[in-house]
Amino acid sequence: KQEVTQIPAALSVPEGENLVLNCSFTDSAIYNLQWFRQDPGKGLTSLLLIQSSQREQTSGRLNASLDKSSGRSTLYIAASQPGDSATYLCAVTPSETSYDKVIFGPGTSLSVIP
Amino acid sequence: SQTIHQWPATLVQPVGSPLSLECTVEGTSNPNLYWYRQAAGRGLQLLFYSVGIGQISSEVPQNLSASRPQDRQFILSSKKLLLSDSGFYLCAWSAQINQPQHFGDGTRLSIL
Numbered sequence: 287k288q289e290v291t292q293i294p295a296a297l298s299v300p301e302g303e304n305l306v307l308n309c310s311f312t313d314s315a316i317y318n319l320q321w322f323r324q325d326p327g328k329g330l331t332s333l334l335l336i337q338s339s340q341r342e343q344t345s346g347r348l349n350a351s352l353d354k355s356s357g358r359s360t361l362y363i364a365a366s367q368p369g370d371s372a373t374y375l376c377a378v379t380p381s382e383t384s385y386d387k388v389i390f391g392p393g394t395s396l397s398v399i400p
Numbered sequence: 401s402q403t404i405h406q407w408p409a410t411l412v413q414p415v416g417s418p419l420s421l422e423c424t425v426e427g428t429s430n431p432n433l434y435w436y437r438q439a440a441g442r443g444l445q446l447l448f449y450s451v452g453i454g455q456i457s458s459e460v461p462q463n464l465s466a467s468r469p470q471d472r473q474f475i476l477s478s479k480k481l482l483l484s485d486s487g488f489y490l491c492a493w494s495a496q497i498n499q500p501q502h503f504g505d506g507t508r509l510s511i512l
Contacts, residue, residue: 290443320500329406329490329503330444375443377501388501390444 288313288380290391298397299366307361307394309376314354317379321350321361324373324393333374334361366398402427406491406504414512419464419478421507423491426472431493433474434501435466438488450474486511 289312299305309319318337322330334343334350336359342351349362359376373393380387403426413419425431435447446459448466456466463482467475474491488508492501 322503327488327506327508329505330492330501332500332502335500377444388446392443 288316288378288389290376290378290389292374292376292391292394294394295392296395296397298399300399301366301368303366303398304362304364305366305396307363307374307396309359309361309391311357311359311378311389313380314357315380316354317381319350319352319359319379320377320388321348321359322375322377324375326372330375363396366396368398368400371396371398402493402502404491404493404502404504406489406507408507409505410508410510412510412512413481415483416480419476419481419485419509421476421489421491421509423474423476423504424472425474425493428472428493428495430471431495433468434492434494435474435476436490436492438490438506440487444490448476481511483511485509 291310293308316338318335320335321333323333324330334345336343336350336352347364352359373395375390375393377388377390406423433450436444437447438444448456448458450456450468453468453471464478486509488506490506491504494501
């Protein structure tokens with residue numbers, strides 16, 4: 287059974303710092319992995335999606351990497367800003383036919399201090 | 401562009417009362433639709449998904465049901481709410497499996 291974990295559960299950093307959020311999954315047989323952002327009391331916003339054949343994806347100050355063999359993904363945020371404060375969730379899709387089985391991690395709550 | 405709407409944003413209901421949460425998607429056709437629940441301190445749990453009108457699959461046995469009366473409309477219902485139904489309910493859509501899921505703003509449901 288696929289399990290997704292995220293460490294740390296919470297993180298507080300000063301503005302301007304570069305940071306890394308971690309996501310681990312127990313079964314390396316995944317179809318893709320997504321990173322989402324969730325603001326308090328709001329829905330999820332998709333940030334990056336990495337297909338299983340890819341190693342990384344970049345969007346602005348965000349870079350997500352994927353190492354299937356070790357069951358890990360990282361989300362790198364460069365030059366953090368107070369507006370980056372939110373909960374970040376990763377989610378894995380097990381296979382091409384199991385889009386209904388997307389499994390989410392519990393999230394990392396990020397606070398960027400001005 | 402595509403948009404997804406959920407309402408109401410917040411809801412307070414007594415135990416045993418009925419429930420109807422609505423989700424609509426605009427700007428796309430035949431989307432995959434999903435209902436999730438996010439309980440406090442826990443991850444998202446997939447409740448229902450639908451690949452087309454009238455096609456509903458349930459992930460977990462529960463007090464809730466879902467319906468898809470129109471292509472871009474997804475409804476979450478209950479005949480009698482339980483205290484354990486409290487939580488944050490999120491609707492989402494996706495075009496295909498290799499494309500991201502897009503979420504609504506959610507409904508905060510409190511059962512008294």
